[in-house]
Amino acid sequence: MMPAKEALVVIHEARGEEDVVITTMTPARDWMTLSQNPRDLVLVPSAMGHATSMGLGLALAQPERRVIVCNGDGSMLMNLGSLVSIAEARAANMIVLVFDNGTYEVTGSQRVPGAVAVDFAALARGAGWHSVFEFSDLDDWRRHCDAIYAAGGPTFVWLHIEPVYGLPGPRSPGPAAARAKQFMAAIRSESVRTVGD
């Protein structure tokens, strides 16, 4: 297993400047300490489990931009159907990473249903994803990250993360509506083609 923050550092280093990165729950807390890119969308507050759905919408609206979703395992479990929806939509520019620590860390580290037993890679393949990867070793993840980013998507990455106990959940970095405006300005003002243009 690897620490969540170290796993995020790998993503931060591999992430393209124009990529959108959506984070929620534990990844959101740590991502805010690493990145201040205007194309970051820290999904706090969120609708439970819907980071993948929001990412799908962004990926369809801007098919030439890569959309990276850093999701929690509890969040993924709340919205497993989105794996099917993303595969159905053939969102090739989308990467979903599940940070699996087996707990609802932000609410006090209660065990998620199916912790340890759930095979997220099998769920993704069964939903129709062809690019599916699993890493439990940080160096291995670091070695393969660039190649995974370059693979045809949608791409699913299952990361085994060390649970951490006693840390607070992510705090909203500011009023959501104002952040939405800033985010939209950042991703709509560039040369990336938008559906409907």
Next chain:
Amino acid sequence: MFSGEQIAELLDSLRVTHVVTVPDSTIGQWQDAIEERGATRVVRVCREGEAWQVATGLYMGGASPMVMIQCTGLFESGDALRNAVHDWKLPLFAIIGYRSYLNQDTLPGDTCLVFTEPTLTAWKLDWRLISKPEQFPTIAAHWNATREHGTAGVIVVAEGKA
């Protein structure tokens, strides 16, 4: 009440880029015509909460989406619409099928008649009910008004059998 061709033409005229949907037996009949016309992409999702949040991403990315679900899906998806419309303050728009409004033969005593309108009001949605074919222009009028004001909006379409 409305044909798929009517709805497809309307969506095209309103420049709706995506319909994000879980079908029911009324609004689901519109899908083929929408896809055949080709101006609006149909995005099929597994659950209605997804629909609101996919539409959120689409809107943020510069597209012009519409959610299309049944009132039962509205009941299921409250947190997703709350987050999109009230936390992020995004002007999403939906057409919501109102099950059993015109006919309760299939589901006598359907509680959709009890909860649909209070639920829309509780979520502070600006909604219009369409119960007659001649109200068709209300869809475009409400879409255009809410687009102009940058607010969320809902059209509730009365349905017959479940």
